[in-house]
Amino acid sequence: MAGGKSEQSAPQEPRLNKPKRSRKRNTKPPSLVDRILAPYRWTVRWTLRGFIALVVLAVAMVALFGVVNPPTTHTMWSEGRRLNEPVDHTWVAASQIAPVMMRSAVAAEDANFCLHWGFDVAAIQAAIEAGGARGASTISQQVVKNVYLWQGRSWVRKALEAGLTPMMEAMWSKRRxxxxxxxIAEFDEGVFGVQAAAVHYFGVDARDLTALQAARLAAVLPSPKDRSASRPSNFVQRRAASIRAGAETIKADGRAACFEG
Incomplete structure (x- = not known):
């Protein structure tokens, strides 16, 4: 309006309060199964979380030792305690080990090493048929047992070994x-690893082992405290001759290709 008087605003219509929608609560009583499982849900949840954590830890440990050399093993530690002195052990890379030594170990312990994924099914079947009188443990299983687990025949260790072996096979090369x-193999009382064994028995480095020396070292692997590579019994000599022939065979038929560069 003129004369400085402010215009009067139009009267506002009163706001109507909309009625609130009532939220219907689910009043359905819990089922019998829910009432039974309710006290165990916390246990199940944390058990599952613990299992997942163990799997993650196992994967991490297997991946770690795929590139980092294990500093020791349970067997080395226990043997050192028994002898009350440090064990004889020197780590060497695969390139510093005579190829014939690698073939001899495979021929002695796991001739189908390049053909399986951690478990030799044919050897297991043969062991079952023999009533457990012969072993069926592969090199991969022995590595898992010695690096990550402990000696013994408990079902717990066997179950862990069965889970870790294919995991290691998937993450490591056969050569590794x-x-x-x-x-990590024991070759004599307190003597671990092929380098220490080569020096201990023959006074040479692992890369300089001959076919005969390699076969004799492989021949003592199952019972290192009862057999000698430098003073072989008749049994060790016969076994070494068989291993030497086996090493030549797996080289000729291609069963050494997976670990020979």
Missing amino acids: ILEVYLN
Whole structure:
């Protein structure tokens, strides 16, 4: 309006309060199954979380030792305690091990090493048919047992071994598995690894082992405290001759291709 008087605003219509929608609560009583399982849900949830954590830890440990050399094993530690002195052990890379030594170890312990994924089914079947009188453990299983687990025949250890072996086979090369095996195997009382064994028995480095020396070292692997590579019994001599022939065979038929560069 003129004369400085402010215009009067139009009267506002009163707001109508909309009625609130009532939220219907689910008043359905819990089922019998829910009432039974309710006290165990916390346990199941944390058990599942614990299992997942163990799987993640196992994957991490297997991946780690695929590139990092294990500093020791349970067997080395226990043997050192028994002898009350450090064990004789020197790590060497696969490139510093005579190829014939690698072939001899495979021929002695796991001739189908390049053909399986951690478990030799044919050897297991043969062991079952023999009533358990013969072993069926592959090199891969022995590495898992010695690096990650402990000696013994408990079902718990066997179950862990069964889970870790294919995991290691999937993450490590065959050459790496054999390298670790030859570096942690016991060849005499307190003597671990092929380098220490080569010096201990023959006064040479692992890369300089001859076919005969390699076969004799492989021949003592199942019972290192009862057999000698430098003073072989008749049994060790016969076994070494068989291993030497086997090493030549797997080289000729291609069963050494997976670990020979």
